[in-house]
Amino acid sequence: MDVVTFGESMVVFNPDSRGPLRYVHTFSKSLGGAEMNLAIALARLGHSVGWFSRVGDDEFGRFILNSVRAEGVDVSRVIIDKESYTGILFKEWYYTSNPNVYYYRRGSAASKISGDDIDENYIKRAKILHITGITPAISESAAEAVFKAVEIAKRNNVMISFDPNLRLKLWSIEKAREILLEIAKSANIVMPGLDEAKLLIGKNDCREIADYFLSLGVNLVAIKLGKEGCYLKNKNEEVYVAGYKVEKIEDTVGAGDGFDAGVLSGLLKKLTLRECGELANGVGAMATLVKGDIEGYPYWEQLMEFIGKRSKIER
Template sequence: MEVVTFGESMVLFYPDATGPLRYATSFRKTIAGAESNVAIAMARLGHSVGWFSKLGEDEFGRYILSVIRGEGVDVSRVLTDSNRNTGLLFKERFGFSNPNIYYYRKDSAASRLSPEDLDASYISKAKVLHITGITPALSTPAQEAVFEAIRIAKENNVIVSFDPNIRLKLWDIETAKPVLLEIASKADILLIGEDEGELLAGTNGPEELAKTFMSMGCTTVVVKLGKRGCYVENTDTKDYIEGYLIEKVEDTVGAGDGFAAGFLSGILRGLSLQEAAEYGNGVGAMATLVSGDMEGFPTYNQLMTFIGKRGYIDR
């Protein structure tokens, strides 16, 4: 397995019409979850990926498992809980602005994930363990599971990739900050949004953020700059990588997860930091072309065409 990741995935209900949810009468059903988004995106790019979580022993849990398995992701370590439900969320859309998100995930099956639920052998055989800051926000046991997974990875020379993915609807910044900074200090690759970096580090600008997090112990820092692209830094490289212009954005949710998948794909393929960032920018941009959290993630050939590495034949 090249990549292993874990965390909560939920069933997402997406209204057909824009405006307040109280007026919505029909919804499209799909799935949402930062970690499963990364897993699906990487599977589409041709990598072997494993994702695990806890799901309710209910129809929503079965649906999530079916979708993720169908995308070519290994789900052999997923657990079910007959006493708790699978989490849900609803999007509320207003034009082309970022949607409002309403969670129904309190005390969900995934929030009860604990260190005892980890398969150490499964994690230790991966090349990369990808973690987000959402899982430690779910509960104390879930937070403990994150740190235990990192410990296992470190003991077995597995690269730890971390995207803070700050969700202030799950915890406040005062509670989140020390936890996320501790995880960041243990990460080999930090994938962080510019606004998130300022919240956690209190410094401004991509270069200052990279300097701060590298001083904590990160080997590689990638500061995501949205449509402007990203800034990448390690001991050998410091560079800004330009993003891709999308004239009509359908949905921004999932773009950051797509970036993470594209970047990690480039790293696993042995590309330079700049080339990996180009992959990340490409997948992130393509994710915004389609409504839904994971529907817009490309295959490897589609990504190569989008970033200009391969010609396009339409018929």
């Protein structure tokens, strides 16, 4: 298996109109969750991916499980929790492309994931274990699960990919800094956004941020710069890759997870650092073209057309 990842997936309710939710009466249902987003994005790019979590024994849990399975992601290690419910979130749209997000996840099935749910044999089959900073934020037991998974990966020479995915609605910056930087010390790949890197380590310059993580023993740092593109650096090379122009952004949620998938896809395909950046920028940009976390993620041929590596045949 190319990549294994785990974390909470939730049912997303997207309002059919803009404005305060108290004036919204209809919603569209979809699904979202950083790790699951990445798993689906990678599967669409042709990789073998496994995602696991805990979901409630309810209709929302079944919706998530069936949807992720339909995308070609292995869900054989997902646990159905008969005692807990599946988390949900609501988006709220005003005049920007970044929605307000309201979580209803405290005490959810996924928040009860623990070290006992981590299957060593499953993780050691993968080339890459991908984790995010969201999972350790949702509960103490989930944080323990993350550190156990990291330990297993290191013991079995599985590459560790880490997106800090800082969520200050879930914990304080002080606690986040402590836990996330500890995880980063064990990672081979770190993929922060520029703003969250500033909050975590107090540095503003991409090169300084990359050098900080490289000094911890990280092999590759990929910094997301939004519409400006990305900056990637390893021990031998650094590259800035300009972003792709998007005329009308519909939804930015899921773009960062798509970016991560592009980087990992490039690494798995043994592409150059610049090519990894191009894939990452392409998937991230295409995610913003459509409302929803996963709806805009491309298949490989679509991505090649978008980034100009293949001619598009109209008819």
